[in-house]
Amino acid sequence: MSEVDFSLAELVIVACAEAFRDDGEVMVTGIGPLPRIGAGLAKLTFNPALQSTDGECWYTSEPVSLGKRPLPEAEGLCTYARVFDTLWSGRRHAMVTPVQIDRYGQANISVIGDHKKPKAAMLGARGFPGNSISHPNSFFMPNHNKRSFVDGEVDFVCMAGYNPARYLNGKPPMGLDYRIVVTNLCVMDFGGPDRQMRVISLHPGVTFDEVQENTGFELAKIGDNIPETPAPTAEQLSLIAQLDPHNVRATVFKENPSGRRK
Amino acid sequence: MTLDKRMSAADVVAQLSDGMTIGIGGWATRRKPMALVREIARSNLKDLTIVAGFGGPEIGLLAAAGKIKKLVFAFCTLDQIALDPHFRASRQAGAYEVLELDEGMFHWGLRAAAMNLPFLPSRAGVGTDIIKQSSFEFKTVTSPYEDGEELVAMPAIKVDVALIHAHRSDERGNILTLSDDPLFDELLVRASAKSFVSVEKVVSTAELDMRNNGRFNLVDRCFVNGVVELPFGAHPTSANPDYQLDLKHIKTYCDSAASPEAWEEYRQTYVAVDQDTYVANVGGADAINALPKPIY
16 A cells, blocks of 8 residues: 555544544534534444534535535524533544543643632633533644643543542542543643543654653543554545635644654 | 703713722723713723723723722733733732622622622632632632532622613614623613613614514613713624724733823823814724624
């Protein structure tokens, strides 16, 4: 097989798409360019049942491409109220990018520092608390380092995690279901002992030690030989180009590096 | 005698008092009652509790004007510009107390108030710092049924006065919100003791064509205490389909956070003026009508 050139962003998109493979018919929400293209790729290939939205208030027949485009065909209504009505049922899978995540999967988009007088104020919790205990969630973290993957707990827990100290009645919140974490270095899940974050594939040229060194807590690994994150196929690259005709994906990582690290 | 609820923006603000809890409708950059918000910003009102779950530029504007004592919210964003520098500066200065909520908890709180219930059980919030804030002591409830699940008791969010923006009304306060997405304006109004609605245009009841437009009539008029005709009253946020978000003005607003002088210039040009002057200063009606639909 001849080697196809691909960027790190394209490798990540394909890894993100995998999150949605077995979801069946659910609302899919990819926040940010790469999760969004990834969700679109999943819908165009192995999971056509996914319900994509236009980010406003319609379900669309086809995944909505990034940037200027013809008006997509609407196939259903997805008002703000309906997003909640549906997400509470569990029939949604979101992929989000918090600013911090910890060993429990607890995640933060609210503040850095003290909540009353933060060092850095960000968006606020948005719907993350409810999302986290209602439906499957996955994560895309563009900068795998100790500022994103923090030691201890995140500064303000917006998304609940597998942290027994915060469980009510000693039980994990019903609906808490974290799937995968895609980063610029690897793909992880929560399949380690006691839901420990676990490396399941390494991007080409990345070692487990490098991932561990850039993480604020101890990681598990899927085995002694961690597989390489699958490279995009020529077909996937062509669909990615169709979903992102203005090449927004090239702006996500500094200098748009190759997916095969030299 | 006829029922006529028309009033001016100044009449609305005259109904408000220091320390009140004011709810603001809309979502981030969509259908914010900005002309009414500016009227508050240039008033003498102080120590307000602002309930703006789905916050946009109204939060930063009122913060910059020094009006906020407490903020109840789930987020504050200008959408295309993710973080509002006025909001950030005020939060980072600890300028007011906050109660930060999950979006779902927020509308659950409004729903409880609208239903005259003390609380509604919520799974959202479990396991997070939302329920561990010092500004409110959240309690939990245990399901009395076999499941025995422990849930957060989301308290009713009771609001003194709601401000929302709609497209049309008649003089009796029958309103039409013509956007594809009604957002949660209805719940905010139902959760509030009084509500005032700015509208693009006051028309006759016949012109509302209610039999065809009933689905756009968010709430019964007995919840609407006053309507204010304020063309472009949502600007710089959108009132789709009448007009779109003015991203250029949003940037101007953001730039005014750069220094006290920049804010003062913005305040003089866009806040300390009546709505007609405001519309002229942001480029005029034709320019607003020509704003392109944003791409998401």
